[in-house]
Amino acid sequence: MIDAGDTAWLITATALVLFMTLPGLALFYGGLVRAENVLSVLMQCFTIACLMSVLWLIAGYSLTFSGDGPWIGDLKKVLLLGVPRDAVSGSIPESVFFMFQMTFAIITPALMVGAFVERMRFGAVVLFCSLWLFLVYVPVAHWVWGGGWLAERGVMDFAGGLVVHLTAGVSALLLAIVLGPRMGFPRDVRPPHAPWMTMTGACMLWVGWFGFNAGSALSAGADAGMAMLVTHISAATATLVWIVIESVKFGKPSLIGAVTGAIAGLASITPASGYVGPGGALVIGLVGGAVCYLMVIVVKHRFGIDDSLDVLAVHGIGGALGITLTAVFAAAALGGVGLAEGQTMGSQAIVQLTGIVAVLIWSVVVSFLIIKVVQALLGLRVSAEVEEQGLDLNVHGERGYNM
Amino acid sequence: MKYIIAVIQPNRLDAVRDALSGIGVQGLTVSEVRGFGRQKGQTEIYRGAEYTMQYVPKVKLELAVDEPIVDSVVAAIREGALTGRIGDGKVFVLPLEGAMRVRTGEMGADAL
Numbered sequence: 004m005i006d007a008g009d010t011a012w013l014i015t016a017t018a019l020v021l022f023m024t025l026p027g028l029a030l031f032y033g034g035l036v037r038a039e040n041v042l043s044v045l046m047q048c049f050t051i052a053c054l055m056s057v058l059w060l061i062a063g064y065s066l067t068f069s070g071d072g073p074w075i076g077d078l079k080k081v082l083l084l085g086v087p088r089d090a091v092s093g094s095i096p097e098s099v100f101f102m103f104q105m106t107f108a109i110i111t112p113a114l115m116v117g118a119f120v121e122r123m124r125f126g127a128v129v130l131f132c133s134l135w136l137f138l139v140y141v142p143v144a145h146w147v148w149g150g151g152w153l154a155e156r157g158v159m160d161f162a163g164g165l166v167v168h169l170t171a172g173v174s175a176l177l178l179a180i181v182l183g184p185r186m187g188f189p190r191d192v193r194p195p196h197a198p199w200m201t202m203t204g205a206c207m208l209w210v211g212w213f214g215f216n217a218g219s220a221l222s223a224g225a226d227a228g229m230a231m232l233v234t235h236i237s238a239a240t241a242t243l244v245w246i247v248i249e250s251v252k253f254g255k256p257s258l259i260g261a262v263t264g265a266i267a268g269l270a271s272i273t274p275a276s277g278y279v280g281p282g283g284a285l286v287i288g289l290v291g292g293a294v295c296y297l298m299v300i301v302v303k304h305r306f307g308i309d310d311s312l313d314v315l316a317v318h319g320i321g322g323a324l325g326i327t328l329t330a331v332f333a334a335a336a337l338g339g340v341g342l343a344e345g346q347t348m349g350s351q352a353i354v355q356l357t358g359i360v361a362v363l364i365w366s367v368v369v370s371f372l373i374i375k376v377v378q379a380l381l382g383l384r385v386s387a388e389v390e391e392q393g394l395d396l397n398v399h400g401e402r403g404y405n406m
Numbered sequence: 407m408k409y410i411i412a413v414i415q416p417n418r419l420d421a422v423r424d425a426l427s428g429i430g431v432q433g434l435t436v437s438e439v440r441g442f443g444r445q446k447g448q449t450e451i452y453r454g455a456e457y458t459m460q461y462v463p464k465v466k467l468e469l470a471v472d473e474p475i476v477d478s479v480v481a482a483i484r485e486g487a488l489t490g491r492i493g494d495g496k497v498f499v500l501p502l503e504g505a506m507r508v509r510t511g512e513m514g515a516d517a518l
Contacts, residue, residue, distance in 0.1 A: 194450050249454075253451050260452075296454070300454050303453075303454075304454075
């Protein structure tokens with residue numbers, strides 16, 4: 004039975020999640036690169052959004068959500084053939100469910116843009132993301148949300164800590180390692196060209212995240228309402244954590260730090276958002292903000308890896324942290340919805356950690372193979388000359404700022 | 407005639423202009439430039455990473471003046487640009503061989 008209220012909310016939520024990528028994430032990343040590369044970032048996000056949409060229709064949706072094999076779905080809904088106009092998924096039209104899930108399949112590969120900005124070939128971006136959708140995103144989404152083996156074990160990932168943030172974060176880090184750092188990294192890399200643009204994009208991401216998390220309730224009731232509440236509280240708390248850390252450490256709280264904190268808080272609450280209460284959200288925001296801050300320093304400065312816009316540190320770590328803390332704060336005693344019957348905090352934590360390890364290994368191995376294939380077919384990196392002059396003019400034939 | 411080039415802090419431009427207007431200077435050319443001197447660069451911090459700006463934003467003034475007022479122009483620039491901190495800038499005075507006002511064709515000091 005189609006419920007009008009649920010359908011109206013899910014259509015709205017779908018629009019909000021698409022808005023996260025176009026233009027939210029694009030602007031968030033665009034402001035962080037140098038002026039000669041701003042268009043390349045916007046163009047990569049825009050292209051990924053369109054390409055993933057078509058691939059999702061062709062086979063992505065079917066392989067994720069049709070059939071309940073442990074590893075991968077089937078091909079019965081390729082091109083949505085055989086899915087009638089009035090098909091129902093839960094209490095909403097299947098067309099709406101398809102669209103809502105599609106926006107997740109769009110933003111997840113787009114998140115990885117942050118790792119390879121300012122130096123990757125456009126064709127390589129396109130091919131990598133296409134293969135990655137089918138070989139990493141689709142299987143993992145099926146395991147967790149499509150009735151696969153992790154779902155069978157009762158893994159709790161409400162809106163994509165494993166499916167979205169961990170897959171993207173880990174694969175992005177790997178790509179950054181194989182691709183190598185930007186010219187001049189770490190000493191002579193140019194700073195973000197437009198922090199205001201990054202803030203604008205972060206705000207769109209924040210608002211869009213209400214659709215991402217509260218929409219994942221797939222209904223317009225108490226679960227959606229509480230998901231929105233905890234999402235907001237976690238984001239606000241993590242922002243304050245970054246502001247305090249930077250104030251103490253440098254004496255100057257930066258805008259870019261503050262908005263990065265917000266995204267860390269949002270990524271951290273994502274898997275927990277349907278299961279925890281306001282108290283859990285406060286703690287997840289606090290821990291998520293602090294740990295993600297630390298990981299930015301560790302990845303860039305300790306390991307010397309140019310994950311340029313900190314995809315692993317903010318998304319991968321935030322997502323994994325949220326998955327872990329879900330086992331704790333989902334407990335009814337701590338204000339959550341309660342764990343499934345027969346599960347204790349400890350046994351649920353083991354399920355959650357199993358999910359993290361499995362998704363981590365899958366993402367690393369498969370992404371590595373994809374990267375090698377793309378490298379062999381197209382080459383990953385633009386020439387040093389192009390990199391120095393910027394991708395906008397050389398790859399796209401345009402300038403971000405004609406002044 | 408002398409050609410005077412001054413590189414100053416951007417936020418002192420209005421004060422310099424006021425000081426120059428006060429002694430009757432009729433016009434000058436301004437451009438936004440970047441450079442470094444003893445001030446070296448500035449440090450900016452994004453997500454915990456320090457970026458050293460090798461070149462600091464400055465404003466460059468250029469004006470051509472007749473001999474009698476050269477010293478007072480240099481003094482006025484100093485008056486307007488001075489904060490006493492590193493990075494206040496420099497003033498250079500160059501000999502100027504000729505000048506022409508395009509509209510009228512006047513030459514030399516008359517063109518200034």
